[in-house]
């Protein structure tokens with residue numbers, strides 16, 4: 001059996017780090033099983049969906065390294081959903097209901113007052129043809145409910161283990177609204193069957209839908225896929241991310257200079273029993289992800305952890321990986337510059353600060369009591385060519401000539417040459433700064 005998974009976001013906002021979790025869990029599952037990944041845009045809600053968000057989904061997934069094998073839009077597949085509706089009607093599993101939202105709410109309130117569960121009482125099933133005709137003549141349009149058969153539904157969830165739903169405790173779900181549009185459930189199920197989805201990996205916000213979905217799949221004669229419901233990512237304060245709020249969107253994280261692999265690693269490994277480690281590529285990450293290690297409690301996303309992870313990843317990046325981005329920032333210096341500064345970076349973009357230190361102009365910091373010392377150092381500056389030994393040679397002779405050592409020797413030189421009192425090793429920076437710039441920065 002070829003594994004086929006799907007990620008099915010609604011284009012109602014920019015993907016956030018929480019959405020990245022199921023997107024990646026699906027992609028990594030496909031990667032490690034040699035499977036196919038379907039991107040299925042859930043754009044049936046025309047009011048809330050926007051083209052801009054749809055296009056952004058593709059871009060944001062590509063940034064993470066996800067390149068779907070198939071792309072579908074549910075808005076283009078309504079003929080399939082209409083056909084499924086006819087099948088369910090023909091099998092007596094879909095029935096028209098005429099209650100208004102207010103009537104249903106009053107009925108539920110009465111049930112609750114009598115201590116009964118607020119389950120739909122199937123009153124519409126008892127309507128005669130004449131009563132239905134009268135309602136329609138009065139201008140009422142039906143919504144359509146799926147008739148659950150009362151059999152318990154169970155599945156083995158790859159994250160949550162054995163799950164069982166008593167369908168007698170559920171209302172018959174509405175699949176089609178009064179205006180003929182579909183709620184989420186039917187298109188999702190029809191597409192999973194038609195596309196041959198073998199594994200449905202998604203957030204646990206969907207776990208309550210699963211019992212009903214399995215019942216509908218069975219009523220349509222489809223093969224029931226394997227389900228996996230991963231815990232949701234929340235803020236450290238416990239708030240869920242939402243597309244509507246725009247918080248921690250993948251676009252913002254990209255714009256703020258985070259590495260896609262730092263974001264991917266944290267989105268996947270937070271809330272699992274595995275260590276949150278920054279893997280260098282998705283193949284490496286795939287080898288370390290196991291749905292059975294995903295925990296059941298909410299996963300807390302800590303932005304400080306992302307910062308730390310990002311820095312650790314940047315410190316390991318080779319020059320070829322970042323060359324294009326450095327060039328786009330106007331940064332030269334090749335491999336020598338990158339290796340000189342990368343350990344001091346939290347993000348790749350921060351390299352621009354050190355490139356400015358190399359190229360100038362900078363504001364040298366010179367304390368009054370160091371002017372003579374720096375003048376002496378200037379006079380002893382070696383001739384080029386320079387390499388990583390030059391700093392050692394120079395400071396040795398300056399130390400001998402001035403009697404300074406340790407911090408008193410090194411700090412005034414660092415401050416004059418870089419304008420800062422911290423930074424990359426000067427033995428690496430000095431050859432990049434060069435003799436001409438060095439002379440100009442010393443008094």
Ligand SMILES: Nc1ncnc2c1ncn2[C@@H]1O[C@H](COP(=O)(O)OP(=O)(O)OP(=O)(O)O)[C@@H](O)[C@H]1O
Pocket residue numbers: 008009010011012013017018019021022201202203204205206231232233234240241242243244
């Ligand atoms: N905070 C979260 N953590 C993990 N997964 C999430 C989170 N929020 C949504 N998901 C998952 O993202 C996938 C896409 O869902 P969907 O498009 O409904 O996103 P959403 O953020 O819930 O949207 P909206 O804010 O528009 O309701 C689903 O698998 C869903 O379970």
